[in-house]
Amino acid sequence: MTDTIHNTILPMTDTTVTPEDYTGEDGLLYCGKCHKPKEAYFPEGKTFFGRDRHPSECDCQRAARKEREAAEKQRSHLETVERLKRQGFTDKTMQDWTFANDNGSCPQMKNAAGYVARWEQIKDGNYGLLLWGKVGTGKSYFAGCIANALMEQEVPVCMTNFAAILNDLTASFAGRNEYISRLCSFPLLIIDDFGIERGTEYGLEQVYNVIDSRYRSRKPLIVTTNLTLEELQHPEDTAHARIYDRLLEMCSPLCFTGENLRKAAAQGKMERLKRLLAGKEICL
């Protein structure tokens, strides 16, 4: 035990001395840079294995420690965000759907920023969104921006679609309940590209299971769909009706209108190519 103290513990209590350091009038070692003591006496003349003093941080040492701790905190934060994004998206390209990468062409995008900014109230009030409108109007990108921004605040989000969910459910017949519980455990669940017009009875049953479980979890759900609000409000049969009713109960409809952004992007790209082929400079 004494050996352990002498070989292990006492060296840890040694003060780091640099050539500029000096001994002050009180007999303590002072930092040559910030002129603050690097040691302190034990209170009331107490000693520890013959020592009357212990190391103490000078201003430079404290600053260096704070910097090390901040770097460690940042590293662990980035690691968490990276893991959440790896596990939260079905498709890696969704990691690029961020506010920073947005080209400003979708007028609805300010609502996505608002959803993230007021996330605490959104979560507490269980406010879901139903993003509907024609193909290519930026609904998935909108949802992806919310997902990325929340994950960057270390909020776990799952962005998936029913094709992937039904695939997973079929593959994990035994663990079906666990799988659905996991989907419901995410503070925010995003189901992209919802549209089950030609769903089988089995498929519809599973879709209802997932939607209803999420409903009972009282956590928000965002759904993107190419179906119109009219189609969702007037389903063709009861199997669809109970799914759509639940969705409309959980999610406030937000209509995406305007030009087809994908078409516009393709058009822009074609214009740039034409200019490139004509030998003109292009601005990307």
Ligand SMILES: [Zn+2]
């Ligand atoms: Zn110092």
